[in-house]
Amino acid sequence: xxxxxxxxxxxxxxxxxxxxxxxxxxxxxxxxxxxxxxxxxxxxxxxxxxxxxxxxxxxxxxxxxxxxxxxxxxxxxxxxxxxxxxxxxxxxxxxxxxxxxxxxxxxxxxxxxxxxxxxxxxxxxxxxxxxxxxxxxxxxxxxxxxxxxxxxxxxxxxxxxxxxxxxxxxxxxxxxxxxxxxxxxxxxxxxxxxxxxxxxxxxxxxxxxxxxxxxxxxxxxxxxxxxxxxxxxxxxxxxxxxxxxxxxxxxxxxxxxxxxxxxxxxxxxxxxxxxxxxxxxxxxxxxxxxxxxxxxxxxxxxxxxxxxxxxxxxxxxxxxxxxxxxxxxxxxxxxxxxxxxxxxxxxxxxxxxxxxxxxxxxxxxxxxxx
Amino acid sequence: xxxxxxxxxxxxxxxxxxxxxxxxxxxxxxxxxxxxxxxxxxxxxxxxxxxxxxxxxxxxxxxxxxxxxxxxxxxxxxxxxxxxxxxxxxxxxxxxxxxxxxxxxxxxxxxxxxxxxxxxxxxxxxxxxxxxxxxxxxxxxxxxxxxxxxxxxxxxxxxxxxxxxxxxxxxxxxxxxxxxxxxxxxxxxxxxxxxxxxxxxxxxxxxxxxxxxxxxxxxxxxxxxxxxxxxxxxxxxxxxxxxxxxxxxxxxxxxxxxxxxxxxxxxxxxxxxxxxxxxxxxxxxxxxxxxxxxxxxxxxxxxxxxxxxxxxxxxxxxxxxxxxxxxxxxxxxxxxxxxxxxxxxxxxxxxxxxxxxxxxxxxxxxxxxxxxxxxxxxxxxxxxxxxxxxxxxxxxxxxxxxx
Numbered sequence: 001x002x003x004x005x006x007x008x009x010x011x012x013x014x015x016x017x018x019x020x021x022x023x024x025x026x027x028x029x030x031x032x033x034x035x036x037x038x039x040x041x042x043x044x045x046x047x048x049x050x051x052x053x054x055x056x057x058x059x060x061x062x063x064x065x066x067x068x069x070x071x072x073x074x075x076x077x078x079x080x081x082x083x084x085x086x087x088x089x090x091x092x093x094x095x096x097x098x099x100x101x102x103x104x105x106x107x108x109x110x111x112x113x114x115x116x117x118x119x120x121x122x123x124x125x126x127x128x129x130x131x132x133x134x135x136x137x138x139x140x141x142x143x144x145x146x147x148x149x150x151x152x153x154x155x156x157x158x159x160x161x162x163x164x165x166x167x168x169x170x171x172x173x174x175x176x177x178x179x180x181x182x183x184x185x186x187x188x189x190x191x192x193x194x195x196x197x198x199x200x201x202x203x204x205x206x207x208x209x210x211x212x213x214x215x216x217x218x219x220x221x222x223x224x225x226x227x228x229x230x231x232x233x234x235x236x237x238x239x240x241x242x243x244x245x246x247x248x249x250x251x252x253x254x255x256x257x258x259x260x261x262x263x264x265x266x267x268x269x270x271x272x273x274x275x276x277x278x279x280x281x282x283x284x285x286x287x288x289x290x291x292x293x294x295x296x297x298x299x300x301x302x303x304x305x306x307x308x309x310x311x312x313x314x315x316x317x318x319x320x321x322x323x324x325x326x327x328x329x330x331x332x333x334x335x336x337x338x339x340x341x342x343x344x345x346x347x348x349x350x351x352x353x354x355x356x357x358x359x360x361x362x363x364x365x366x367x368x369x370x
Numbered sequence: 371x372x373x374x375x376x377x378x379x380x381x382x383x384x385x386x387x388x389x390x391x392x393x394x395x396x397x398x399x400x401x402x403x404x405x406x407x408x409x410x411x412x413x414x415x416x417x418x419x420x421x422x423x424x425x426x427x428x429x430x431x432x433x434x435x436x437x438x439x440x441x442x443x444x445x446x447x448x449x450x451x452x453x454x455x456x457x458x459x460x461x462x463x464x465x466x467x468x469x470x471x472x473x474x475x476x477x478x479x480x481x482x483x484x485x486x487x488x489x490x491x492x493x494x495x496x497x498x499x500x501x502x503x504x505x506x507x508x509x510x511x512x513x514x515x516x517x518x519x520x521x522x523x524x525x526x527x528x529x530x531x532x533x534x535x536x537x538x539x540x541x542x543x544x545x546x547x548x549x550x551x552x553x554x555x556x557x558x559x560x561x562x563x564x565x566x567x568x569x570x571x572x573x574x575x576x577x578x579x580x581x582x583x584x585x586x587x588x589x590x591x592x593x594x595x596x597x598x599x600x601x602x603x604x605x606x607x608x609x610x611x612x613x614x615x616x617x618x619x620x621x622x623x624x625x626x627x628x629x630x631x632x633x634x635x636x637x638x639x640x641x642x643x644x645x646x647x648x649x650x651x652x653x654x655x656x657x658x659x660x661x662x663x664x665x666x667x668x669x670x671x672x673x674x675x676x677x678x679x680x681x682x683x684x685x686x687x688x689x690x691x692x693x694x695x696x697x698x699x700x701x702x703x704x705x706x707x708x709x710x711x712x713x714x715x716x717x718x719x720x721x722x723x724x725x726x727x728x729x730x731x732x733x734x735x736x737x738x739x740x741x742x743x744x745x746x747x748x749x750x751x752x753x754x755x756x757x758x759x760x761x762x763x764x765x766x767x768x769x770x771x772x773x
Binding site for chain 1: 406407408409410654658659661663665669674677678
């Protein structure tokens with residue numbers, strides 16, 4: 001089974017409309033299809049629509065959450081933004097540090113290094129994302145060295161400074177990654193991401209591999225760094241409690257599509273898409289007095305196969321409110337009365353219960369409180 | 371993690387307290403004593419040292435290579451010195467005490483006597499217990515050039531009286547000392563493995579690396595080539611190639627020709643190992659991270675991929691050497707590899723091919739024991755290296771993924 005990108009996209013020759021003020025990134029109809037070949041002489045071909053025409057904006061300085069079940073395409077979206085994958089369609093308009101607007105999706109390879117310095121990534125697994133054969137000094141200094149930012153004593157100073165920023169001791173910079181715990185390793189990963197003074201940081205499940213206690217500390221660190229450096233985060237996660245704590249706005253994805261997009265609090269208290277509501281229902285409630293607010297049963301069935309999604313609304317086989325129209329007509333992501341965007345035919349009719357939002361709902365303390 | 375700091379964590383503005391025991395335990399700023407700074411090679415050495423069998427084998431192997439290097443000095447005679455009267459002389463037993471003439475301590479052996487059968491006119495060499503030959507260390511003997519440079523005539527061990535020769539392992543058909551021939555044969559037999567493996571390493575890493583790093587069509591082509599080479603029966607192919615080496619080539623040229631023949635076929639396994647590691651590592655997050663750091667392909671291979679599996683390569687190489695040695699021995703045994711006047715264990719075993727000489731002189735099989743010892747030692751060392759190179763074999767070190 002080999003995965004190859006379907007076809008190189010047509011170069012973005014057509015003029016893109018100017019970006020809205022305050023947006024750092026505008027994703028428009030982003031598509032990432034993988035051709036999966038199998039069988040005798042790889043004759044049979046299956047197209048996996050990992051990301052199938054999604055659109056959202058990332059505003060400068062905000063934290064946008066991208067949530068959904070495994071396999072919904074959220075990681076692929078992140079990978080498209082750093083161009084690990086070359087998207088098969090759509091536009092990724094990015095406003096660079098110099099104010100120019102560039103379509104990252106159509107950017108030729110020789111121009112990528114410049115943007116990879118501005119858009120950095122924090123990986124999920126702090127154990128596999130650090131080279132076990134390099135010392136911390138070399139790991140954090142690598143981007144500085146490769147991009148010709150600093151060398152020699154200056155590089156040493158900057159590495160030490162970054163280590164202090166992420167809460168590690170500069171004396172430990174000649175250690176190898178195996179001498180650190182998971183949380184410390186994730187701090188190293190964050191230091192590496194920040195070493196080039198990025199503008200947009202894509203955090204792909206940045207805390208999912210960590211213990212709950214350490215998770216809170218890393219989130220605190222991310223919030224602090226965002227405030228200090230004016231960072232913008234795209235926070236990809238399946239953990240709604242973390243998203244609720246960290247994100248200003250949330251986009252919910254299901255089988256390659258965004259099904260709901262809106263400010264975190266509104267989306268969590270008043271979900272308008274049945275899938276969002278189902279995700280919220282699955283969040284474990286630490287507070288027994290609130291445990292029975294959501295009486296709904298958990299979702300049944302499996303996530304749809306992105307190579308062969310059901311017709312109509314992709315969610316209809318699992319949706320308790322599905323009607324005939326859902327099986328035939330695919331709902332568009334449309335704005336609702338209160339300015340959110342939902343892809344459901346009955347967004348206005350349904351009245352779905354949400355979480356009673358409380359800052360301590362997930363057991364995380366808000367930095368404002370302390 | 372053993373370091374559970376309960377919520378709430380430090381205040382938002384202070385990311386100060388890292389979440390681990392290592393940081394708090396290592397309050398000292400002395401990085402020299404910090405176990406976290408131990409690199410992969412030292413860790414590997416520590417693990418290897420704990421592997422007793424491999425350590426023993428490594429010592430044996432060290433001794434064998436020492437013998438190969440100092441062959442002229444260690445052997446009592448040169449490999450081609452003939453004692454015309456003493457053909458098929460049996461091995462001598464060395465005694466530490468001699469009582470034939472009073473009491474003396476040292477190294478003693480008996481002499482030889484040659485008897486001729488009146489009817490068949492065949493001469494047999496037997497041990498003459500009435501004669502005592504004394505052995506000594508650093509005795510004067512035939513002149514030689516150590517490393518081909520330093521002329522010398524001292525031998526580590528040998529009979530003090532040149533007229534009274536001692537053959538610890540007997541002599542062969544032409545009256546040549548088997549011990550000397552075995553010692554000199556070590557050089558060719560043990561080095562052909564090293565040189566051959568070095569040659570196949572170059573081919574293997576190159577083709578395996580390209581195959582694994584680029585994947586796709588390159589990979590498919592390389593894999594089919596490897597499968598093609600692997601499915602050719604090796605012995606006939608070697609024989610064909612070895613037979614096509616011209617007879618008038620010198621010993622050294624022939625040696626390299628044989629090496630090339632062995633490595634032309636021997637690289638395939640190594641290429642597969644390298645390809646497998648490349649394929650696995652290519653998908654690792656840290657390689658991805660390096661790419662996002664704007665590292666070029668060459669830098670990624672050199673700084674990320676190669677260091678991650680160099681230890682595995684060394685283990686694979688060590689395990690490949692015995693196969694080379696055995697292949698050379700097999701070829702030489704069949705008369706297609708090294709040929710007289712060159713001496714290798716395979717050449718020596720060729721002498722033991724006919725049954726008549728085996729019956730009358732079983733000591734001609736001793737080079738076979740040398741082959742077995744060398745191959746076993748290499749295999750044990752290779753196993754030890756492989757275990758040591760495996761980071762999951764640490765027994766409770768802070769290496770294991772523990773989330």
